[in-house]
Amino acid sequence: MRAIVTIRSSNMTTGQGNSTSYTIGLLSKATDTKAVTIRYYEGLSLLRPAARTAAGHRLYTDKELDRLLFIRRSRALGFSLDDIRGLLGLADRREASCAALDAKVEEQLEQVRMRLRDLRAMERELERLSACCEGGVINDCRIVESLSGRG
Numbered sequence: 001m002r003a004i005v006t007i008r009s010s011n012m013t014t015g016q017g018n019s020t021s022y023t024i025g026l027l028s029k030a031t032d033t034k035a036v037t038i039r040y041y042e043g044l045s046l047l048r049p050a051a052r053t054a055a056g057h058r059l060y061t062d063k064e065l066d067r068l069l070f071i072r073r074s075r076a077l078g079f080s081l082d083d084i085r086g087l088l089g090l091a092d093r094r095e096a097s098c099a100a101l102d103a104k105v106e107e108q109l110e111q112v113r114m115r116l117r118d119l120r121a122m123e124r125e126l127e128r129l130s131a132c133c134e135g136g137v138i139n140d141c142r143i144v145e146s147l148s149g150r151g
Contacts, residue, residue: 022060024050031068038068046071046085079108 024035031038041047047067050058070091074084083104090101132142 020062022065024058024060027060027065027068030065031072033068033072041068041071044081044085046081046088077108078112079104083108 022030024038027033027038028035038047042049047064050060050064053059067088070088071084074087075081079087087101087104090096090098090104129143129146132146134140134142138144
């Protein structure tokens, strides 16, 4: 898993207190997310549409940066975009119980554990296949026999 580094840029302030604004390029660098992906997440309504400058350039705030980092971390943990939409909905309700969020994380953990079990079974089968090879020619190959159901 790659680490996600947060960079706060003070080059472009909005004039609204200490809030920082990010162009899509700065947000992209700050979150290690391609600009096309940021626009895609906007299109899916995972991110609010960005404010625009007079010239039409997108401007994002720290709030969008944090939300994008949330999305990136959730994706790195294997959550689907639909799951992330639900997680964001839960996270937006700050005073609500975290029981539903806990349940989603537990569900994802169980899915990861199931995939790990499946991967271990695949590993054992591949080890078995590898061990049955005696060298020689493909015509006599035990791996081919085994994969074709003849062995």
